[in-house]
Amino acid sequence: MEETTTPAPTIMSVGLKFGAILGLVSIIQSLIVFAIGSNPLTSDWKNTVVGIAISVAVIIFAQKAFKDGGDGYMSYGQGLGIAMVTSMIAIAIGMVFTFVYINFIDTTAFEAIWEKAAEDMEAKGQSQEQIDMGLEWGRKLFWVMYLIGGAFGSFIVGLIVTIFTQKKAPEQTF
Numbered sequence: 001m002e003e004t005t006t007p008a009p010t011i012m013s014v015g016l017k018f019g020a021i022l023g024l025v026s027i028i029q030s031l032i033v034f035a036i037g038s039n040p041l042t043s044d045w046k047n048t049v050v051g052i053a054i055s056v057a058v059i060i061f062a063q064k065a066f067k068d069g070g071d072g073y074m075s076y077g078q079g080l081g082i083a084m085v086t087s088m089i090a091i092a093i094g095m096v097f098t099f100v101y102i103n104f105i106d107t108t109a110f111e112a113i114w115e116k117a118a119e120d121m122e123a124k125g126q127s128q129e130q131i132d133m134g135l136e137w138g139r140k141l142f143w144v145m146y147l148i149g150g151a152f153g154s155f156i157v158g159l160i161v162t163i164f165t166q167k168k169a170p171e172q173t174f
Contacts, residue, residue, distance in 0.1 A: 009065065011066070011082050011085060014062050014065055014082050014085075015088075016085065016089055017062075018058055018065070018086045019085060019089020019090045019092075019093070020090075021058060022055060022058040022086055022089070022090035023089060023090040023091075024093070025058065026090055026093070026097075029050065029051065029054060034109070041109055041113050042112060042113055042116055052153075055087065058090075059083045059086055059087070059157065060165060062082050062086050063079050063083070063165045066079075066082055067167060072167065073167050074165070074166055075166060076162055076163075076166045078166075079158070079161075079162035079165055079166050080159065083158025083162060084154060087150070087151070087154030087158065088151065088154070091154070095143065095146060117135060118135060121134055
């Protein structure tokens with residue numbers, strides 16, 4: 001009888017699988033927030049904390065799957081790679097969901113961001129011209145900042161999580 005061996009997982013294969021899981025869980029979180037009458041697109045520390053906790057948990061599971069499916073070891077670089085691939089896939093899924101949601105499902109959700117931003121700028125004493133310019137640039141750069149902010153935050157989370165989840169292979173001496 002012939003034994004079939006499962007190939008060792010790669011950073012990309014684990015990252016794709018768990019990135020899809022994280023993306024779907026993040027969509028569910030957003031839908032729950034919308035359902036309770038809040039807006040996940042506006043800054044709310046509770047939503048941020050829950051989102052980070054979910055990301056950390058999924059990254060830990062992804063790194064565990066990599067170690068369990070392979071030789072039991074994971075270098076710091078491999079762990080950070082898994083965290084970044086997982087996060088970037090989830091960010092891409094989140095961007096598509098957000099685009100569809102704000103353009104076709106609830107167009108008022110996007111406007112709520114800019115209304116709050118205008119109120120905050122007005123409270124800081126900025127002129128109407130400054131507010132208009134800030135809102136104009138905010139709208140232009142929203143998707144770029146979504147991507148860059150998500151990537152930067154994911155990188156920081158990956159750096160920290162991987163400190164605790166890495167398992168270095170023993171040194172081989174000849």
